[in-house]
Amino acid sequence: MRAEFHADLMEVNRLLVTMSEAVRAALTKATTALLTADRAAAEAVIGRDEEVDDMYRQIEALVSDTIARQAPVASDLRTVITALHISADLERMGDLAEHVAKTAARRHPSPAVPAELRPVFRQMADVAGRMAEKITNLLAEPNAEVAAGLEKDDDAIDDLERDLFAVLLAEDWPYGAETAIDGALLGRFYERYADHAVNIGEHVVYLVTGETVAN
Amino acid sequence: MRAEFHADLMEVNRLLVTMSEAVRAALTKATTALLTADRAAAEAVIGRDEEVDDMYRQIEALVSDTIARQAPVASDLRTVITALHISADLERMGDLAEHVAKTAARRHPSPAVPAELRPVFRQMADVAGRMAEKITNLLAEPNAEVAAGLEKDDDAIDDLERDLFAVLLAEDWPYGAETAIDGALLGRFYERYADHAVNIGEHVVYLVTGETVAN
Numbered sequence: 001m002r003a004e005f006h007a008d009l010m011e012v013n014r015l016l017v018t019m020s021e022a023v024r025a026a027l028t029k030a031t032t033a034l035l036t037a038d039r040a041a042a043e044a045v046i047g048r049d050e051e052v053d054d055m056y057r058q059i060e061a062l063v064s065d066t067i068a069r070q071a072p073v074a075s076d077l078r079t080v081i082t083a084l085h086i087s088a089d090l091e092r093m094g095d096l097a098e099h100v101a102k103t104a105a106r107r108h109p110s111p112a113v114p115a116e117l118r119p120v121f122r123q124m125a126d127v128a129g130r131m132a133e134k135i136t137n138l139l140a141e142p143n144a145e146v147a148a149g150l151e152k153d154d155d156a157i158d159d160l161e162r163d164l165f166a167v168l169l170a171e172d173w174p175y176g177a178e179t180a181i182d183g184a185l186l187g188r189f190y191e192r193y194a195d196h197a198v199n200i201g202e203h204v205v206y207l208v209t210g211e212t213v214a215n
Numbered sequence: 216m217r218a219e220f221h222a223d224l225m226e227v228n229r230l231l232v233t234m235s236e237a238v239r240a241a242l243t244k245a246t247t248a249l250l251t252a253d254r255a256a257a258e259a260v261i262g263r264d265e266e267v268d269d270m271y272r273q274i275e276a277l278v279s280d281t282i283a284r285q286a287p288v289a290s291d292l293r294t295v296i297t298a299l300h301i302s303a304d305l306e307r308m309g310d311l312a313e314h315v316a317k318t319a320a321r322r323h324p325s326p327a328v329p330a331e332l333r334p335v336f337r338q339m340a341d342v343a344g345r346m347a348e349k350i351t352n353l354l355a356e357p358n359a360e361v362a363a364g365l366e367k368d369d370d371a372i373d374d375l376e377r378d379l380f381a382v383l384l385a386e387d388w389p390y391g392a393e394t395a396i397d398g399a400l401l402g403r404f405y406e407r408y409a410d411h412a413v414n415i416g417e418h419v420v421y422l423v424t425g426e427t428v429a430n
Contacts, residue, residue: 064296071286081279084296088303169393177388177395181380184396185403 005076008066012059012083017139019055019090024132026052026097027193031125033104034186035118037111045101052094059087082203086139089196089203093132096193103182103189112182114175117167124160124190127153131197138201144208150201157194161187220291223281227274227298232354234270234305239347241267241312242408246340248319249401250333252326260316267309274302297418301354304411304418308347311408318397318404327397329390332382339375339405342368346412353416359423365416372409376402 026045033042063080066072072080103112113121131153138147164187167173168180241260248257278295281287287295318327328336346368353362379402382388383395 064292067282067296068288068292073283077279077283081282081299084299085303088300165396168396173392177392178384180392181383181395181399184400188400188403 005066005070005072008062008070009079012062012066012080013139015055015059015062016083016086016090017136019052019059019087019094020132020136020139022048022052022055023090023093023097024129024136026094027100027125027132028129030097030100030104031121031129033101034112035121037104037108039105039108042101042105042108046098046105049094049098052091056087056091059083079207082207085203086200089199090135093193093196096189096196099189100186103186107182112179113186114179117164117183120160120164120167121186121190124157124164124187127156127160128190128193128197131194135197135200138204142204142208144205147201147204147208150198154194154198157191161191220281220285220287223277223285224294227277227281227295228354230270230274230277231298231301231305232351234267234274234302234309235347235351235354237263237267237270238305238308238312239344239351241309242315242340242347243344245312245315245319246336246344248316249327250336252319252323254320254323257316257320257323261313261320264309264313267306271302271306274298294422297422300418301415304414305350308408308411311404311411314404315401318401322397327394328401329394332379332398335375335379335382336401336405339372339379339402342371342375343405343408343412346409350412350415353419357419357423359420362416362419362423365413369409369413372406376406 026048029041030045032038033045063084066080067077070076106112131150134146134150134153137143164183168183173180241263244256245260247253248260278299281295282292285291321327346365349361349365349368352358379398383398388395
């Protein structure tokens with residue numbers, strides 16, 4: 001019974017790690033699509049989001065099945081329910097990467113982002129990608145300190161989003177409303193991606209310490 | 216044991232109904248704040264979101280406790296895990312209503328939305344509010360047909376969002392980038408609110424029929 005439960009947990013964890021790698025790769029490729037008007041990259045991201053959704057459903061089925069068969073209690077139960085939350089956050093991160101790719105595809109062959117905004121998006125993507133990488137590592141080896149460090153990355157994303165808005169809202173913004181709107185929505189997609197990464201960090205802290213993180 | 220489980224379910228359901236009523240009231244009040252530049256209304260919504268978050272945490276604790284004490288299987292287990300998903304969607308709907316209120320508060324005493332856009336936001340708010348009301352009813356009495364009908368409401372929201380963007384992106388948009396960005400983000404908040412309502416409808420369909428809704 002115990003060995004079976006452990007095997008189930010390992011399988012759930014394997015799926016979560018695969019999901020976290022997939023959503024990291026998706027955001028990296030979506031950012032390439034966005035910043036280099038690369039339509040093939042955009043379409044690859046859009047085409048592969050279903051794989052992430054499938055993994056989400058697999059985790060959900062496996063967790064339900066494990067609870068039903070093994071009737072876990074206390075920290076075992078907490079672990080499998082936390083896995084559900086983490087998979088829901090990862091699924092949404094995949095959607096957000098897809099939104100970035102769709103914006104790139106919609107504006108193709110024009111670049112969705114004017115040259116002067118590319119550095120800020122490059123930086124947002126770098127920080128967000130680093131956050132996704134930390135999550136992959138955390139899933140392999142839970143560590144409350146690393147998880148809490150995601151908050152700092154998130155602050156960096158928030159600062160970058162403020163920089164972005166300062167440009168979009170400058171009196172002399174020359175690119176019109178459509179590009180301003182795309183810029184604002186894109187900023188929000190990266191920011192939400194980072195928020196979900198922070199949520200996952202909080203879930204891991206909870207797993208490790210049993211304490212919820214005060215917001 | 217059975218009676219205890221039933222009592223737990225009733226309590227979870229009572230909390231879900233209260234949450235759904237709260238997020239409906241929040242969006243209604245946030246829309247008033249937005250369309251009439253009513254700062255007190257905006258602040259009331261912002262101040263009360265914590266109550267929704269609290270209910271979310273209560274449901275999560277109660278569900279974990281129920282699983283641990285009662286070890287439900289099959290449809291009982293499905294019901295409590297679905298309740299977790301529904302509460303996560305409701306919690307997010309509360310956040311989105313709060314985002315609308317924050318936009319209203321940030322632009323106060325100026326109205327965040329120019330007069331010509333108020334009808335489309337009024338309509339989006341009406342449809343979204345109707346969706347939240349259906350969810351309250353569905354939680355009281357699950358009904359696959361009503362749940363599926365939420366998809367139609369969501370199509371109406373998507374059409375309204377398209378109308379909104381057509382105005383924001385018109386060549387002769389006279390209000391500048393900031394108002395365009397606020398309009399686009401606000402449109403997205405209502406649209407995401409409606410998406411979560413559709414998710415809840417799908418969870419209810421799954422509870423009633425055992426079939427997932429194809430997307």
